[in-house]
Amino acid sequence: MHTTLLWAAVAFYGLALVLILPSVRRRRPRLSPWSLGALGLGLLLHAATLAITTAQTGRLQPTDVRSALSLFVFTLTAAFFAVYLRYPITSLGIFMLPFVFVLSLISALQPPPSLSAGGLRGGWLLIHIASMMLGYTGLFLTSVGAIMYLIQESELKSKKPRAFYYRLPPLEVCDELYYRSLVFGLVFLSLGILTGVVWASRTWRGPWQLDPKIVASLVTWIIYLILFSTRLSGSGRRRRAAYLAIFGFAAVMVTFLGISFLSSQHGFFPKLGSP
Amino acid sequence: MNLVLAGMNHRTAPVEVRERMHVQESTLVQALKDLMGHDGILEGMIVSTCNRVEVVANADDKDDAATAIRQFLSGYHRCDLREYESYFYWHRQRDAVRHLFRVASSLDSMILGEPQILGQMKRAFLTAQAAGTLNGTLHDVINQALAVGRRVRRETALGTAAVSVPYAAVELAKKIFGNLAGKTIFVIGAGKMSELATKHLLSSGAGAILVTNRTYQKAVQLAHAFRGTAIQFDQIFEYIDQADIIISSTGAPHFIITKNRAERMIAARRNRPIFFVDISVPRDVDPSVNDLDAAFVYDIDDLQGVVEANIKQRQREAAWAEEIVEQEVQRMMRHFASREVVPTIMALEEKLNRIRQGEMERFQGRLTSLTPEQRETVEALTQGIHNKILHGPITELKSGAGSPEHRALVQVIRRIFGVAD
Numbered sequence: 001m002h003t004t005l006l007w008a009a010v011a012f013y014g015l016a017l018v019l020i021l022p023s024v025r026r027r028r029p030r031l032s033p034w035s036l037g038a039l040g041l042g043l044l045l046h047a048a049t050l051a052i053t054t055a056q057t058g059r060l061q062p063t064d065v066r067s068a069l070s071l072f073v074f075t076l077t078a079a080f081f082a083v084y085l086r087y088p089i090t091s092l093g094i095f096m097l098p099f100v101f102v103l104s105l106i107s108a109l110q111p112p113p114s115l116s117a118g119g120l121r122g123g124w125l126l127i128h129i130a131s132m133m134l135g136y137t138g139l140f141l142t143s144v145g146a147i148m149y150l151i152q153e154s155e156l157k158s159k160k161p162r163a164f165y166y167r168l169p170p171l172e173v174c175d176e177l178y179y180r181s182l183v184f185g186l187v188f189l190s191l192g193i194l195t196g197v198v199w200a201s202r203t204w205r206g207p208w209q210l211d212p213k214i215v216a217s218l219v220t221w222i223i224y225l226i227l228f229s230t231r232l233s234g235s236g237r238r239r240r241a242a243y244l245a246i247f248g249f250a251a252v253m254v255t256f257l258g259i260s261f262l263s264s265q266h267g268f269f270p271k272l273g274s275p
Numbered sequence: 276m277n278l279v280l281a282g283m284n285h286r287t288a289p290v291e292v293r294e295r296m297h298v299q300e301s302t303l304v305q306a307l308k309d310l311m312g313h314d315g316i317l318e319g320m321i322v323s324t325c326n327r328v329e330v331v332a333n334a335d336d337k338d339d340a341a342t343a344i345r346q347f348l349s350g351y352h353r354c355d356l357r358e359y360e361s362y363f364y365w366h367r368q369r370d371a372v373r374h375l376f377r378v379a380s381s382l383d384s385m386i387l388g389e390p391q392i393l394g395q396m397k398r399a400f401l402t403a404q405a406a407g408t409l410n411g412t413l414h415d416v417i418n419q420a421l422a423v424g425r426r427v428r429r430e431t432a433l434g435t436a437a438v439s440v441p442y443a444a445v446e447l448a449k450k451i452f453g454n455l456a457g458k459t460i461f462v463i464g465a466g467k468m469s470e471l472a473t474k475h476l477l478s479s480g481a482g483a484i485l486v487t488n489r490t491y492q493k494a495v496q497l498a499h500a501f502r503g504t505a506i507q508f509d510q511i512f513e514y515i516d517q518a519d520i521i522i523s524s525t526g527a528p529h530f531i532i533t534k535n536r537a538e539r540m541i542a543a544r545r546n547r548p549i550f551f552v553d554i555s556v557p558r559d560v561d562p563s564v565n566d567l568d569a570a571f572v573y574d575i576d577d578l579q580g581v582v583e584a585n586i587k588q589r590q591r592e593a594a595w596a597e598e599i600v601e602q603e604v605q606r607m608m609r610h611f612a613s614r615e616v617v618p619t620i621m622a623l624e625e626k627l628n629r630i631r632q633g634e635m636e637r638f639q640g641r642l643t644s645l646t647p648e649q650r651e652t653v654e655a656l657t658q659g660i661h662n663k664i665l666h667g668p669i670t671e672l673k674s675g676a677g678s679p680e681h682r683a684l685v686q687v688i689r690r691i692f693g694v695a696d
Contacts, residue, residue, distance in 0.1 A: 026595065027432045156450060157565060159577040161584040166436070170453035171548060234545025237568040 002052040003108075005045055006070065010108045012042030013077070013101045020093040027166055031084075031093045039097070043077045046104075050074060062129070065257065069107035072256070075133040076100050076140060083141060087177060089169050095144045124199035131192030136252055138185025139224065143249035145178030146242035153239065175238065178245065179231060186224045193217055216255040223248040276412045276611055279340035280371040281348070281363050282329035285385045288362035290325075296352060296359065298323040303399075307408045309351055313343035318413035320403040322378070324395050326385050329378065331371060333413040341365065369608055372416055376600045379424030381434065387589045388434035393424040416607065423603045430599065433592040436585035441471035443581040444552045444573070445479055448520055451550050451571060455481040461518035462486045462503075463511065464525035465493055468554045468575075472522055473501060485514055489525070512536070516543040522552045523559040530561045537564040552578070612681070616672045619685055622694040623668060627661050668692070 019035035022028075053067060062068035080096050148168055155165040168174070196214070227244055230236030283293060298306045298321050310319040310330070315338025322329040330348065334340035349356040366374045377383045381392050400417045403409045409417065428434055437446040452458055458481050462473055465488055477484065484503030488494035491507060498505035506514050511531070515521070525531060532540075532551065537560075540549060551572040553560040558574055565572040573581070635657065642653065668688050689695075 026430075027592075028430075152450070156447070156571050159565075159573060159580060161436075161581055161588070165450070166432070166588060170449060171451045172453040176453075236546065238546055238548075239568050 002049045005049040006108050009042045009045035010104045012038050013104050017097045017101045023090050030088050046074050066107050066110035073104045075137045079137045091168050124195050128195040131188045135185050135189035135192050138181045141181035143246045145174050146245040149174035150242045220251045277334045278368050278371040280331040280366040281344045283362045284327040292362050296328045304406045307406045310347045314338050316343050319408045322399040373604045375420040376423045379420040380427040427596045431592045431595045433596050436588045440578045443578045444472040445475045455479050457482045458519040459483045459517050460520045463523040466524040469522045469524045520550045524555040532560040534561050534563050631657050631661050
């Protein structure tokens with residue numbers, strides 16, 4: 001049941017992606033109600049999927065790649081609507097929706113969880129996961145702002161207006177999106193790491209401090225801390241910061257998904273986790 | 276419907292001729308009344324701007340509106356119209372509708388997509404409406420033309436990209452800063468172009484303005500005009516760090532803003548972007564400043580390049596707009612055509628119904644023995660025959676309405692069924 005629903009949500013995400021193409025081609029400043037509607041329907045179906053899974057397993061916490069990704073895509077899509085309220089621009093769809101669609105597709109292609117984990121419970125863990133999801137979403141938006149900034153900047157520097165010049169928002173709007181989401185992402189990433197540490201120290205036995213995922217998280221946290229502090233002091237070059245932000249998000253994705261396969265304690269191999 | 280349009284525009288007629296044929300707004304109502312005074316004219320409208328004169332009329336079917344328009348123009352302007360014949364274009368029916376739609380969409384304008392024409396056309400429409408010279412088909416056409424013009428503005432970017440140098444500077448400033456509110460402009464030196472750019476920037480919401488000039492008196496004058504602050508020329512660098520947009524046109528033989536200076540400015544601004552508009556020749560700003568993070572330098576050629584790219588952009592958008600216009604023309608013509616066949620369809624219905632009723636009455640006497648149910652069956656049967664006979668002709672009438680062949684078909688159907696004209 002929830003598999004069918006998840007596929008339906010993926011289909012609507014795909015449809016929303018297809019429906020933004022005319023807006024992009026014809027330089028409409030905003031997305032069409034059709035694509036927003038399709039995305040909204042996808043989000044509702046997705047919410048239903050999550051609700052059913054939670055009812056079946058009795059917990060919200062993801063225990064495998066499929067459900068973790070699914071929860072992330074859900075947060076991203078919800079964030080899209082929140083951000084679109086403030087920045088109703090077509091470019092937001094151009095850069096966010098392909099990512100939403102691809103991640104949702106990957107998540108739906110994963111085998112459904114067969115194991116039921118015992119140890120993954122508790123309020124700290126719930127806050128940890130929620131913060132991480134919000135943090136990752138914020139940092140994704142940071143990289144979207146950075147990419148848009150770099151493209152618009154090179155259009156303006158080249159002095160030859162091309163396709164993106166007409167379609168992307170002003171440079172300062174890209175920068176504003178970048179900086180606001182950076183602050184948002186950093187706050188939740190910090191909270192997520194903190195609550196994770198508290199939970200792990202209470203639950204896990206053994207030298208959990210050297211868990212690859214925890215180490216990688218700290219590395220990404222430092223990247224974003226550098227971005228934030230150089231911006232605050234006004235010393236950071238914006239172009240360089242944008243590149244670092246994109247790299248930072250790549251590191252986030254590696255931490256989120258890649259390292260999970262290496263980590264014995266963490267993430268998506270609950271049978272190995274020490275209860 | 277018998278629409279005829281006569282017009283001239285910037286392409287077909289030089290300004291002396293357009294002047295000669297211009298109809299002043301103050302005498303427009305009188306002109307419309309003159310036009311209506313000619314034989315067979317049912318409706319009329321005149322659009323007269325500095326780039327075009329358009330006279331459009333709807334005449335009854337017997338009369339030629341073109342003759343009436345010719346008589347009107349030569350009478351109104353007291354001239355021999357034959358002298359001006361080569362400057363006019365003439366459009367009829369569908370072509371006239373298309374022309375009006377294109378004009379309203381600013382596809383026929385000298386500057387593609389310029390916004391004034393729609394307003395000018397609306398004023399002409401309102402004047403004609405108030406004068407009582409629009410009350411039927413032509414009214415619907417003009418009303419629709421205004422709607423098409425609005426649709427093109429809404430659905431295409433035809434009128435958005437800047438197509439003059441000062442506006443290009445404003446567009447770039449908006450592409451960099453987004454909202455110009457609270458941004459400071461520093462005008463170094465004076466000149467027509469920099470004054471225009473400053474004026475447009477201010478009307479787009481830019482905040483404070485600083486002005487300097489080698490002749491301080493000039494700076495004071497300009498500052499006064501823009502309600503800004505005049506700065507002594509040798510104090511430029513004390514104030515320059517405040518500026519977000521610098522418009523420079525001093526004509527100094529060397530760079531005023533060197534790369535070194537710009538680097539210091541950027542550091543002082545904590546890497547917030549800065550926009551140099553350098554309309555000076557020789558240039559005031561070292562072009563390599565553009566390589567610095569968050570600094571954007573546009574000289575006069577660069578701005579011209581943006582204008583050219585924008586013109587191309589407008590031409591691409593015009594292709595979309597033409598599609599919209601064509602769609603709308605077809606829809607309008609279909610609407611008129613279907614309105615034309617309605618009387619025929621009603622006449623057919625009426626005729627067959629009369630026949631059916633007549634026959635029923637004729638056999639009334641012989642049908643008395645029928646039960647009410649059987650009577651109903653006979654009613655239904657005859658009604659069924661009526662419907663089935665008419666189905667074919669009505670479908671034919673409705674489809675392909677508007678073409679000349681179709682008009683012939685309407686005549687044939689009318690004759691076959693004996694429906695009088």
